Amino acid sequence: MLGFQVALDPKILVYAFAGCLIGTLVGMLPGLGPLAGISLLLPATFGLNPIIAMVLLGGVYYGAMYGGSTTSILMRIPGEAASVMTCIDGYAMTQRGRAGAALAISAIGSFVAGTLGVVGLMLLAPTLAAFALRFGPPEYTALLVMGFFILAYMSGGSMLKTLAMAGFGLMLGMIGIDAMSGYTRFSFNVLALADGVGIVPVAVGLFGVSEILLVAGQGGGPEIKRPKLRELMPSREELRLSVGPIARGSFIGFMIGIIPGSAHIISSFVSYGIERRISKHPERFGQGAIEGVAGPESANNAAATGAFVPMMALGIPTGPVTAVMLAAVMVHGISPGPMLIQQQPELFWGFVASMYIGNTVLLILNLPMVGLFVNLLRIPYSYLYPCILCFCIVGVYSVSNSVVDVWIMLVMGGIGYVLRKLGYDLAPVALGLVLAPMLELSLRQSLAMSAGDYMIFLQRPIALTMLILGVVLLLLGLKPLLTKGKDWRASLDVIKE
């Protein structure tokens, strides 16, 4: 009730609506994902109270998840990475004249998954926070190591490349003053680098600028079909076929969302693969199967909510988006972690309640107004990308009024462009950068606690369990490399897509 008291405040409602609207628009624009949207809005939240800041940024996050599906279904262009799987069957449905039904199922699935995800967050986060009070440095180290192994195992590409990218991100996180000794590392005499490399310039560079470099100059986009309002109603058969995928997608997405990594992307891949595998007619997938829209869309929205569990309960961001949101809270002097729910109940419950409201707002926004939003996509990309680039520059600059940050963004954009051309997934870089200080601190504290004995990680049951799980997944991931066997993702027919 405390949460709804907070969230139903008219001011909060306005910000929740604004966040959802901005998020939907941001999700629809190629090159501007949830991260770029949140990064651009971050400086504007400094003057707001922390609850409003979280509600606004949260609205942008799950709004972008919804918005990304519209371009996937209508144009076969994923507005953001998690919508890649929706392109396959969503666009095929559009070609068969069922765009309206695909958009409706996508919105309904996202609403159901988002709402179930919030229930999960409400039940799980306080429990996890209470459990996390038993965590010491060795447990945090093991948790982070396990997260990287899970990320490597679950990611769609090569395990070696994913681990290498995570290592690159961790290495970037070493730049700046060492918190324990005061040494300045890898700053190359650039004073601004002593503060370290921020997540915003790196993420905007890797995801926003590199996308523009890849797409700019490739000619006009595909024809956009504008669905009519009366076409939005799915048939009874389509509704019946969507129930199972939405339920499974919600569960899978939420569980994957809790794990550090690019969870919403992975969850939509896994959901699509599972739906295709258990379908009695797998040949329909790729030809406009409604299950291929319902499952991944539900999964990526549930994952977006699941990502808030470790963020709220442990103070651990599961990805760059939650990292930026944590930064927004920390600016207001609030320390995220297991004590957050006890010390700032109105922040936690207000945020949770605002997510219920946000999901309802998004359902209202996405169905009747889809025709209106589609007009945005009619702006030629040759006009859009220069404006997006300018937004990237001003957004990064305004985070800490530093031109060095904008240079970092540009360099990371170039690096991201080359790495994407060479087949690397960039999400582990951002995640590594975010988790680097926490991993280093907990590792060094663990070694100090045990007088330099690495056995401390095996002597503590929680840490040992997490490490065993991580190593098992690592070995499972390495199996195809050693035996030239099939990768588990290939068995789900996901990699080929």
Add this chain to the structure above:
Amino acid sequence: MISILRRLHNDQLSGLMLLAVGVFAAWQNLGYPLGTLQEPGPGYTPLLLAIFMAVMGLLIAVRGRTSPTLSDTPWPEAKRAVVIMIACAVAIYALEPIGYRITIGALLIFFLGVVERRHPLTVATVAVGFSMGTYYLLAVLLRVPLPRGSWGI
């Protein structure tokens, strides 16, 4: 040199690049104390990470023969990407000395007028409208401090 590069496979090149980054980081790290196992110093974790990166890079390069060669990978957008990067670099360099509005306006004129060859009136409208509009939205309404340059514009 170029012919050797073209015969390299994508993963071989990227693996070698990662190996180089790892070796460079390890070499830079020589300047920081490693400490002891009981009390690891500031150079301890970076050294572990540099070794990890170098090993990953080596493994990717060794297994890289199955990936496509560089000459097989199309880079049709590379020229435009370089132009965009250079234009952004000039804009970033000019951002603080000449201010947000002029820099962003000039950047948009370059992209829309020179790179995309749009109609001059449209270019002028978008450039002036965007730079002034975003300045008003961000600097005036949202109170985000944006650079005004030495002329105070």
